[in-house]
Amino acid sequence: MSDFTGNFWSLYVAALTLLGIVACLVLLWVTARKRIVPSADNTTGHVWDGDLREMNNPMPRWWMWLFVLTIVFSLAYLVAYPGLGAYQGALGWSTRGEYAVEVERANKELGPLYSQFTAKPPEELAGDANAMAVGERLFMNNCAQCHGSDARGSKGFPNLTDADWLHGGSPARITETLTRGRQGQMPPMAAAVGTPDDVKNLANYVLSLSGSPHDSVRGALGKSKFGACAACHGMDGKGNQALGAPNLADDVWLHGWGEQAIINMINKGKTSEMPAQIGKLNEAQLHVLTAYIWGMSNKPPPAKP
């Protein structure tokens, strides 16, 4: 009822509810007391359309008691449960509380299962078919929205199945990424590089690092400008996982392939985010997820029988 500033509507709803119940009772009481004189032909005497007559087929008395029973039930219900306007009910039941109870029950039931999982290191867990089935469901519900159902990502969202990692592919680093999230930032570098022509030369040099098709003359000219990039991506362009700076020397292009995509990136930069999962998932779940993600690009040891 926080939608309303006063408690008028609460009282209004409560009054209507009670009035309805009282009206039912009154109706029952009146009809139970009423007595009629039966006709000789056992009809009610009502005639429609000239010849349509209503037979007198009285309700059984036990039916009336059922009705009384429902009224008693409804009153008991309204006392015990929330139903009368803003009244919370004597039992203090709420959907929110029910949800909390169910979550707690589920956690209790899943506790032993997850403690089996957390007892194993991620490398070993990745070979556990049960854990990986759980991991797949966790992934589908929490990760697939960006990284895709097959975890191969798409433009702007990293492929998790290859051996290329922005922030490191060890289980510890994966857990860190999942738990705290990551901020990826590429600042606009056009001013530091120089003229648009310099930028174009630099883009061709970057393409040359991975052996991608490029203009080798421009590439050679652009090499001298790479100093601006080397602070993060390293002199050899192989990136720096501590900073989350991508390896430019492999043929993985997260934000688009080709000269124009690279020029855009140098000119405009990019900020991207991997959101932290710790509030959504608990540590045991993140442990299973780590093993699942690690297992996609590493061959896990054969499961112990």
Add this chain to the structure above:
Amino acid sequence: MPEAAHGQTESLYEAQKKVYPRSVTGLFARWRVACVILTQLVFYGLPWLEWGQRQAVLFDLGARRFYIFGYVLYPQDFIYLTGLLVVSALTLFLFTAVAGRLWCGFACPQTVYTEIFLWIERKVEGDRTLRMRLDGSPMSLEKLVKKWFKHILWLGLAMWTGFTFVAYFVPVRELGMQFLQTRMSGWEVFWVCFYGLATYGNAGFLREQVCKYMCPYARFQSAMFDRDTLIVSYDGGRGEPRGARSRTADLAALSLGACVDCTLCVQVCPTGIDIRNGLQYECIGCAACIDACDGVMDKMNYPRGLIRFTTQNALAKHWGRLQMWRQVLRPRVLVYGAILLALCVGLLWSLVARMPLKVDVVRDRAALSRIVAGGKLENVYRLQIMNATEQPQHYRIAADGLDGLVLASDAEVVVGPAESRWVAVRLQIPYGSASPGSHPIQFSIGDIAGDAHVSEKSVFLVPR
């Protein structure tokens, strides 16, 4: 129906008079006993049948698998339940158009369980007159013992019925072990008790009240009668004027009809009506009155059939059997019959030809399409592959419909027995080989052995 004397007033609510149906023997009583035995053998017996390593008929609601003998049905097979319900409804129409409320009188669970409970009641308390006397007598040790004994037997049967009902959803042997070790779950206990007590209440106490006040079928079946429907009828032309007479009296010499007014037809009626008042909505067509009257006619050496299954037209126009049956087979009945037959054949055929494999194709919701190494354009799909057999199956996935379309993920996948598995599938075309937009493609999935094969449509998206 209330029989109120004139000048008196009555309430809008009727106090129910208890019906004490007298036991009856005869052709229709035998048929009813046969129906009771047959339906209940199926109901109580089915959960105990085994099929391979499992219960033959089991509705596993938790796993959403429905096992019926050799079939493993998925929720996606709901159409079969729909088909079954349509067939049931049409059967009801057909039988009702031919011979009125046959279902009510012979096969409805309400009638069947009432018959069983009445049988127990009769064994413990005796027949109609003895029961009426017992109920009218003051409380005594004998009465107390009889009543208690009856209710214990009733409750035992009712609980067994509830247990059987739950055994369609929880394997019966497992349920039995749980019961013996008193570790049944709360919901199992609830459903056993709910179904059991509903049986106890409906068959022990409410009986004809269910048919009169609660059952919707009773009402709309009555609306499906016409003048050529076979209904339980009293031949007033032959029977009236009714009256008592000596067995040796010559009927021709008396100014009486064939009805000896013994009221046996009223005493045996499970709904407590007098069939001699004509067709009434309470009549469930059980034909107990026919059996009773035929017995009396035999004793009187009168021809049988004073009360019989006949049509209103036949009765009014004094038709013979042949003429009546010719009218019974009227267009309406033939149309119902033809539709029913076509539906049954269709349903059976679709069951026989059913593929033990189902596939749903869902495009990946994250990425429309992407460019991958090697200058390929890739789309991702999730295939839900449902194995409707009870062995693990190896399936092979293929896709076609676009030039250069190749499957980049594993073509073979193993799905466990009665398992439904989501598989991520990647399709690739060379970049630039198709125009931007949506292109129809087709997945085809089949098992390695070649027993099952399914094709599903989808689209391949090419970005601008």
